[in-house]
Amino acid sequence: MFKQLCNRFGTPISVGIAALLLVWLIALVILPQLLMVDYSFRPNLLPSEIGGPKDSYSLVNYVTLFNNKIHLGIFFKTIWSSVMVTALTLVVSYPLAFYLAKVATPKQAALCLLLLIIPFWINEILRTFSWYIILAYNGPLNAMLQALGLIDRPLRFLSGNGGVMVGMVYAYILFMIFPLYNALESLDANQIRAARNLGASWAKTHLRIIIPHAKPGIATGCIMTFMLAAGSYAVPALLGSPGSRWFTQIIYNWFFEGGNWNQGAAYAFLLLILCIGFIGLVMKVFKVGLGDIAK
Amino acid sequence: MSSQSLLKWGIRAYLTLFFIYLFIPLIIMSTATFNDSRFPTIMPWKGFTLKWFDALWQDEGMWQALGNSVWVAAGVMIVALPIGVACALFLSTVEGKGKTFVYSLMMSPLLTPGVIIGISTLIFWKGLDVTGGIFLTVIAQTTFIAAYIMLMVLARLQRFDRTLEQAALSLGASHWQIFRRIMLPYLKPAIISAAVIAFLQSFENYNTTLFVKGYDTTLTVYIASKVRTGLTPAVNALGLVMISITVLLAIAYEVKRRREEAANSANHDA
Numbered sequence: 001m002f003k004q005l006c007n008r009f010g011t012p013i014s015v016g017i018a019a020l021l022l023v024w025l026i027a028l029v030i031l032p033q034l035l036m037v038d039y040s041f042r043p044n045l046l047p048s049e050i051g052g053p054k055d056s057y058s059l060v061n062y063v064t065l066f067n068n069k070i071h072l073g074i075f076f077k078t079i080w081s082s083v084m085v086t087a088l089t090l091v092v093s094y095p096l097a098f099y100l101a102k103v104a105t106p107k108q109a110a111l112c113l114l115l116l117i118i119p120f121w122i123n124e125i126l127r128t129f130s131w132y133i134i135l136a137y138n139g140p141l142n143a144m145l146q147a148l149g150l151i152d153r154p155l156r157f158l159s160g161n162g163g164v165m166v167g168m169v170y171a172y173i174l175f176m177i178f179p180l181y182n183a184l185e186s187l188d189a190n191q192i193r194a195a196r197n198l199g200a201s202w203a204k205t206h207l208r209i210i211i212p213h214a215k216p217g218i219a220t221g222c223i224m225t226f227m228l229a230a231g232s233y234a235v236p237a238l239l240g241s242p243g244s245r246w247f248t249q250i251i252y253n254w255f256f257e258g259g260n261w262n263q264g265a266a267y268a269f270l271l272l273i274l275c276i277g278f279i280g281l282v283m284k285v286f287k288v289g290l291g292d293i294a295k
Numbered sequence: 296m297s298s299q300s301l302l303k304w305g306i307r308a309y310l311t312l313f314f315i316y317l318f319i320p321l322i323i324m325s326t327a328t329f330n331d332s333r334f335p336t337i338m339p340w341k342g343f344t345l346k347w348f349d350a351l352w353q354d355e356g357m358w359q360a361l362g363n364s365v366w367v368a369a370g371v372m373i374v375a376l377p378i379g380v381a382c383a384l385f386l387s388t389v390e391g392k393g394k395t396f397v398y399s400l401m402m403s404p405l406l407t408p409g410v411i412i413g414i415s416t417l418i419f420w421k422g423l424d425v426t427g428g429i430f431l432t433v434i435a436q437t438t439f440i441a442a443y444i445m446l447m448v449l450a451r452l453q454r455f456d457r458t459l460e461q462a463a464l465s466l467g468a469s470h471w472q473i474f475r476r477i478m479l480p481y482l483k484p485a486i487i488s489a490a491v492i493a494f495l496q497s498f499e500n501y502n503t504t505l506f507v508k509g510y511d512t513t514l515t516v517y518i519a520s521k522v523r524t525g526l527t528p529a530v531n532a533l534g535l536v537m538i539s540i541t542v543l544l545a546i547a548y549e550v551k552r553r554r555e556e557a558a559n560s561a562n563h564d565a
Contacts, residue, residue, distance in 0.1 A: 001393060005388055009474060012470075016381065017384055018385075021378070021382050025400055029400060036419075039418050092313075096309070114546075117545060118545050121495065121542070123498075123537060125515050129530065130320030133320075133335055231411065233502045233505060234519060237519065237523070238523070248502075252506075268415075271408060
């Protein structure tokens, strides 16, 4: 590989390229992850005890999670809610992505894409904060529902999972729409027309022609959305309450309130495994490779 | 009414609802800035005021955090741009067995939750006796922002005409001259776009920064802490300012991108 680089750029520049690449991948990407895993299998010790007889590998930090009913509950709730967020985002995004890719004229699509991109550029915290105002007990949503006569008393949107999930769908929807749009755009419109001419219903055309073609896009969108949802700290911190804590908040507490980094590292590693597991699952279900996803 | 026009109306209704959903929160947040109320809300409307901009202006914590954010973003640009460009050049040059593996490694920070990047960076540097702060924030953010830069530069490199290099080489140019006079000028638009994206990504990052910031609060972290403690419409004023800047930047970026696209397709037609 280095030889190919040298042939093209000459030795000095190739050394520079290789050095930058290696520093990034080794010092920033690989080693920190490995050290985090290493940390998670060690006990939390005083600085003087490190390297001493007590400093040995064990599964203690992982056992803690399984013995703690509350943490375990939050772990599974985080998985379940993230799956729900992903599914909800997919359902909301699909019609729009299909419209953009196959129904809209190029001009309409360009305008819609611009409109979509603008909120995407805005800080996640600010987008979440907007929902905080809307969902507040005395906020506009409750006022509107009351004015319409749909509810008698204001609802506490911010004390359950509902508010968190609404905020997440909003925050991550574009990570679903763009991969879907990219995948759908490459579908030959003649295939849809052919299916229609041969008498397939709209539902059947989508199910048999369009969705199979969009698989890589669906997979990418689901992976991104799930990863962002499961790893989100901002949205549950802003829109949640103590009763709707997210697993990331437990991790944060181990680091900055519990002062037990080893324990926090174990929890963080579990979160990482969860995300890797989800990626593997999605790739298997949709029968796509890593190469399709990275596109 | 045929099913075709019914479908059309359905699509229209869906689009309208979708874009209302997309923009209403931002509009409500912005409007609440001007409400003369102690708490950010739009109802009840207590009258128009600009006093929250004044309060924001006099908020020293905000200025401090803004300064930190700018330093971090500048640092990320300086560290991550060379890395991203180098990796893009690497990927556009080498072929062979290990390439897919290296590529997956490079993409992995984009598929890793931000909190985990923050945590692993914090733990790694603790071993070197470096604690959280601006430096560590730059390092942690670079871990994943470099990957974005790599992708953007790579996209442009894939359209690069390699005969240019060969021509220069046979005319006696050195490797360094080719890099300096052909490659870098060709990549310049992508590098500028990548720099803008890197700056914004860094500026708005929360999940990763939270773990490595130490006592140095960035603007995004500052906003989040204000929402939970001491929330006043001054936060909305800050949000409105940031939204205005972002929208202007986004539009400028889009206009620039489209001009380039138009220029490119014009070249192809010619």
